[in-house]
Every structure is written in C-alpha cells, then in structure tokens.
Amino acid sequence: MKLDLTKKSHKMILFALLAIPTLIMGIIWTANNQDEATTKEEPKTEKTEGKESDTPDSSPSELELTEEQEQIESESIPGSEYIKEEDKAIAQEVAENFAQAYGNYDSEKPLEFIQNAKPYMSEVMAHEWDKNPPRRPLALVKSEVDSYEAYPIDTADKYTLMYNVVLQQKTVNSLEDKDIPLETSLIIALKKTFGEWKVEGVNVSNG
Known part of the structure; x- marks a missing residue:
C-alpha cells in the first residue's frame, strides 16, 4: 500500500511504524543497563558483608587483650x-x-x-x-x-x-x-x- 501523507490515517500509520521500533530499542537498552548496574553492585555488597563479618571477629580479641593488659598492670603496681x-x-x-x-x-x-x-x-x-x-x-x-x-x-x-x-x-x-x-x-x-x-x-x- 502506498502511503499518502496528506491523509491523516496514513500519517498515524507512519508514526506507529517509526515509534514502535524506537520503543522496543529503548526497553532493551534500559534492561541491559539494569543488568550491568546489578552486576557492578554485587561485588560491593560482598565486600561490605566481608568487612562486617571481620569486625566482630577482631573486636573481642582486642577487648580481651586490653583486659589482660589492665590485669597485668594492676598486679604489677609497686608496693x-x-x-x-x-x-x-x-x-x-x-x-x-x-x-x-x-x-x-x-x-x-x-x-x-x-x-x-x-x-x-x-x-x-x-x-x-x-x-x-x-x-x-x-x-x-x-x-x-x-x-x-x-x-x-x-x-x-x-x-x-x-x-x-x-x-x-x-x-x-x-x-x-x-x-x-x-x-x-x-x-x-x-x-x-x-x-x-x-x-x-x-x-x-x-x-
């Protein structure tokens, strides 16, 4: 069918033909960007979790060491x-x-x-x-x-x-x-x- 741009119905068909591929490309591009963003964020989450898990392990040992030092100092007070x-x-x-x-x-x-x-x-x-x-x-x-x-x-x-x-x-x-x-x-x-x-x-x- 030959499109006659002087007709309103033909203009609408042309607009639809141009708009639909653009919309599809936009959806695909957005989905790809979201996947990349998720992929980039995952290592950060693992690093943060790793830091959080390291903190409880190191703090008690530092606290116990401090208490031991205080006990040694208190026992070594000159008298x-x-x-x-x-x-x-x-x-x-x-x-x-x-x-x-x-x-x-x-x-x-x-x-x-x-x-x-x-x-x-x-x-x-x-x-x-x-x-x-x-x-x-x-x-x-x-x-x-x-x-x-x-x-x-x-x-x-x-x-x-x-x-x-x-x-x-x-x-x-x-x-x-x-x-x-x-x-x-x-x-x-x-x-x-x-x-x-x-x-x-x-x-x-x-x-």
Whole structure:
C-alpha cells in the first residue's frame, strides 16, 4: 500500500511504524543497563558483608587483650613487697617508738610529747608540729602507754611503709579520775630519708 501523507490515517500509520521500533530499542537498552548496574553492585555488597563479618571477629580479641593488659598492670603496681624485710622491721620499730612518744602525755608539759616524738619524724613533719601542735582531749590530764600492737598496712607506693599502732593507755582526766582505759589508734606513714626511716604523717583516732 502506498502511503499518502496528506491523509491523516496514513500519517498515524507512519508514526506507529517509526515509534514502535524506537520503543522496543529503548526497553532493551534500559534492561541491559539494569543488568550491568546489578552486576557492578554485587561485588560491593560482598565486600561490605566481608568487612562486617571481620569486625566482630577482631573486636573481642582486642577487648580481651586490653583486659589482660589492665590485669597485668594492676598486679604489677609497686608496693611494700619491694622493700627488704630488714627495712620493714626497722620502720616498724620507728613507728612503735613514735606512737609511744605520742601516747605518753602530761598536760603540765603539753609540748613535751612533741619533743619526745621528734627523733622519729621527718624534718617537714617536725616543722609542722612546731607550728601547729596536735590537740589533745580537753579532759585529758595525763596518759601513759600500758601496751601496744602494730599491724602493717599494704601500700601501693614502693617507697612508703604504713603501720597501724594501737595503744592501750591508762589516763587521768580533769575530774582526777585515775587509771581510766583509753585506746588510741595511729595510722603512721614512713619513708626512708638519707638512709633512715622517718614518720611522714599520722592519722590519730581514739576509741
């Protein structure tokens, strides 16, 4: 059939003949592009999955290693176990002598106990006690050490030793009541200074 382009029906037939192949080619081209895009994306998905699967495997091992390191560090904190037993015995004797000097008190000579304790103190502590003498109970007139016990205290400082010296005392109060029992606990810290163990600090509590 010969097409007459002056007729409307013939124009429609020509348009259909041209449009249908174009539409078919477009569909084929779109389908090919989608296949290529899917093919390109698949390796990325596998890589991502691989990374995700690697992460849980590596994290726990790093966490466990960190915990082990912390445990090793905590166990290797320097302490009094690094000090010789001979030094510990000397330091304990110094602590006991200091505690007894503190425990023997006479209100008529209120600063005498400081002078008696000074040989066992560091220069810094002796200076502090000269400036600010420790206060004794107002009702205490006299105290005398009857007995004592010393207990070592663990410390995380390899240069410091600590002892708790517990004094049992007989006291006289302001009402002149005699032989009243008193327990005093002294937490004493000592350091070796110029080859000698000296008291660096003390915390006193009365029971």
